[in-house]
Amino acid sequence: MKRLPILLLLLWLCSVFYVGIFLFVGGFLLVRLEVNRTSSCADVLPPGTSGNRDFCLKEPRFRRAVILIVDALKADFARYDPRNTLPRPFENKLPVLDEMASSRPSHARLYTFRADPPTTTMQRIKGFTTGSLPTFIDVGNNFASSAILEDNLVRQLGQAGKRVVFMGDDTWVSLFPGGFHRSLPFPSFNVKDLHTVDNGILQNIFPILEGNDWDVLIAHFLGVDHCGHRFGPDHPAMAEKLTQMDGVFRSVIQRLQNDTLLVVLGDHGMTDTGDHGGESQKETDAALFLYSSSGLLLAPSSQVEPEVVPQTDLVPTLALLLGVPIPYSSMGQVLLPLFPLNTTLGVPLALSQEEALWINVKQVNRFLETYSNMATDIPADSLWHLRAHFSQLSSQYLSSVHTGTPLPPALVVSMQEYLSSVRETCRASWARFNPVKMACGLLVLCGACAVCYVLSELSSVVLRAGVLKPAVLGGLAAGLAVAAVRLFALGSAEASWGLGAAALGSELLFLWRTWRACPRGRLSPRGLLTAPLLLLLLRCASLLSDSYIISEGRVVTFLLFTLGVYVPVCLNWDGFLVPAPPADAQKPPGLHSPTVPPSTVRRESTFLLVCLSVLVSCLYLSLSFHNCREEQGSCQPSAFLMPLSRLQDSRVRNVHYVLSLVALSAWAFLLHHWLRHYGNLNGSGVARFSARCLLPLASVCMGLHWAVSAAPEDSFRNLAELIGLARVVMPRVSFGLLGLGLLLLWLDPLMVYLKSRGPPSSGGPMPPPRYRASTGISPQAELHHLVPQLYQRIRQSLEDGSALGAESDGRPAVEAYGLGTVYSAPLVLLCGLLGLMLLLLHPEGMALAFLMLLLQATALLHLHASTCTLSSLQSHSSGFSVPWTPVVLWSLAASQFFHATGHLPTFPSIQWGAAFVGFPQGHAGTVLPASLVTLNTFTSHILFAVACPLLLFWPLVCEVRRTRSGRSVAGEDGDDVAMEMKLRENPQQFSSALLQLAVRYLLVSGAQVLASVCAAAFLRRHLMVWKVFAPKLMFEASAFVVSSVFLLFGIALVLRVDVAVACLFHRLLPENSR
């Protein structure tokens, strides 16, 4: 058994894949350079008359401002429809906004406020304080928001000597450290907490408002957003929250003075399920409400009102209204209706529309010039067009100012057009790719897939020849050389190029050396043209189309179903499914051995068909656990995805709870039953302890936890403290128990029970096994699972050379329980423990999906085992090699259950609730919640990857059934019941088969990563690239990383067991007989 070479080979292969992914993602994801310059009051913008400062040249319209940010204040929430007599919980709850806008139209205005995607809170705060456009790469920063370096409103207000007071969401404090005159932050991460932030604000806002120690007051309410995340918009809690907000607005408006501007805005909207992050209109459209008691809208109402206000436009508008410079890199456009026309002379202090626009245009032009000097990503021709447009504008404006003629209205329109076209150009070109890096990453990934294929065909050759070491050394040398050349030539060495060269070099060297070592004819491209690989090709091709990605869950199920049906059809084609017909005797003999009894074949085929039907029904039922993408119009998310606490009907809640409990207990029972059936629960030992005690205990804890978390908050008021405590303790206890189980399993993975026995010469009957009384398995079944002969047989084979027979020696013989499943039992237990742990991170209803997963995995394993049995019954093939079909089935099932556990490859559908299981108060760091969410998202990939080696063991485990049925005819029974001990007898074949299996699994997942990389690379200007392909790539790549890590973990456990078995034999066998 070559343990280390296997692990090293797999590690090398995985790291090559990682390097490829890293290179590609580095070249693909968008990067925008930040311009770290700030505007100031003394600035003279380029084509102005000399000496005349541009910003702050007049008195500000408003001395003070109150900015109320209501997180996720969707545009719909702010509307008021008096005819709607039966409003839903989120409708007509903010009448004050509509009241003000209609009763005092010149003082108040309500707009739809459109955010740019990604609609996550931190990006939005960045957007409406800096006025710039976000890029895709920012998405991941939501957990650890760091300070904004670009010029922004808060900084400008501070520089102008305004006292900015902030209260609410603590994200602001980390974004603007030291930017506030006074700040009252409240913790924001705990989504389940609806009231802490809002109540904190309400306690402080009115005293401050009435006092005089402020100029700009920013309050960020989080209750509405958290209510959406927790309950969805269509819930009484949302009505309560919005009504509360209505009261807040009313009291703030009452306290406003004449020189104060009130801005109420939502940073983003929410979907119908209360989530956000994407770019559907429901998520981007928020509300914007402006009010001032001294009059706000000075333009005559005949002027066209903007339908929708882009979020960036708030920045220049607020800046000019408050008399501070527009932040340097703002891309926004002033909101014209808030400025007086030149002709209205009633307000001499204010900037006129034309002046405001002119300053805005000059500021944007200055930013554009600075940015195009720093970076080259804005295409030259559009830059040229924009410059020409600007010079035309400026000559027109200046000439009309010189002559004193009123500006033509067309000029205003032209300036607005200029601002919009700059915005559009920037938005388009900040999709900047690095094509060389992308191509390099693609090449490395292709090479890795080729290496995988070669390795899977020639695993034994590679293991024997030791190809790895020179390849890795050569690769390292190539990488160092590239890094050195770049260092000398360019003066800087970027790590990614060296890594890329190292990966590519080692791949090429590996392929070349394997080619040299491989016997002729072993490797042919025709091996690729088999049905499972063609199906894999179809799966990969489906990743190139956005429609197929949108309905990916169904596509994968379709392909799985096809491959499942293919198994018996293929067996029938080879003539293995039905017993050979009696008419065969007339045919020329020698086609296959006639000794196979038809009854055995028939029983095995029936079993196979039963497995297939279980598989098919699991596939069909799993479709009902899917979540919905926003693109799928008429789709209802599964009812089981709703956490119990969100269900309002108590009967439905009870039914769901009972169903989940049944699924949970079935999961635990099936595991326990399997382990007991194969005799792995006998005796005492730490692994058995974790199977016997920890597993049921953890399940009980989980059931209690679900009950506690399902309890509605207001029903048990006197027990609230206890419930709160239980919410923390129960999941932590189950995590602890399961973690302890995993640890114990790793420390002592042997689930074998040895029983010494007196010398058989005493002639007495075999002492009854200890566990008969407790379990009630029939003595006949015991005979099969004791594997008593097994150990003796192994010892005999080892003792062949020794002179004396063991039995006659009088040395005590040993019975070994559970030796037949010595490798698979720890793996099964590991999967059971891991599965429970991951189930805890999911909504309770997903327990059913997990049970389905267990059943389907078992059905797949048995399908594979029966296929092996049927084909080996009639063609006598040897070796443990796992063919492609089960591997592809296994890997597709991982993708299928990714969808069937309610996940989707989109960012808004990530189940953030997983981070709060056991930590309802939120977290201090970011590592723990991030890993919990990762575990939750890639649950099915983790389980299937860890369980992957079972594909190798299962045909051997199922041997018992075959021999039992075969015994009636063939007399060679006892010899055959070696089960997994066969693997120990052929360590060479075992290692090559294990390596082959792992590499095949890696190839199947890697091919999918390669396909989505290709999709992202070739379709990078596609309309759907940021909505479909890029998220899919991120999810597929992360799934690959997670599943490869857990695959390595599973393989490592197998090797650990192998070490332990070797130690056991070492200990048992007397010195002289070895």
Added chain:
Amino acid sequence: MWDVEIRGMTSAHAIIAASIFMATVIPVVLVDNFSVYGTHLVWLYSVACSVAVVNIAVFWLLGISPPTKKNTLNYKLSRLIRSCVYFVLSCLFFHAVVVLYGAPLIESALETFSLAVLLSTLTTLRCLCILGPNVQAWIRVFSRDGWVAMSVWDTSLQITSSCSIVGAWFGAFPIPLDWDRPWQVWPISCSLGATGGFLTGLLAAPLWIRWHRKQLTYKLK
């Protein structure tokens, strides 16, 4: 001997293909507003009926059906009834399979069942005509051993049946695409795929047999 058999099969296949063509053309005259997409079910049943009638007629006239042991009326009647039962069962079977593949369970059940009828006509009915109501024989035909054992008609049965099913399978591919074409509506693409596959099979079977006639060792009847 070879040429005669192949020629006979080719002409039979040509007749069946022509019947499908006629089944598409004739309703244009008879039915108002007939179109393959618009009144799809009419087209589907017209194709299914014509294929069924022509198949039964051709195989009955050519006398391909397996030799019957007893020639009594009673036996023939029971055979006929068993054939009908098998046909209905196969319709139900195909319906179940199609639903498991992801077809809607309750809404448009009629469309799904019609597709099942079409598939049964293209596959099971031919099995019934050539092999009689004998499931064992059907299973054996679709194996490698069956390949060498039987007559030229079995090979044709194998090819046309698998082509129809694979065609229907491929027909499901365009359904999720967002092209908004009339033929993407369930079950139009699948039934068109099945018919297309069947026609391909009709064309491919004689060519294939002719190409591989050296390797094929039929037990001549």
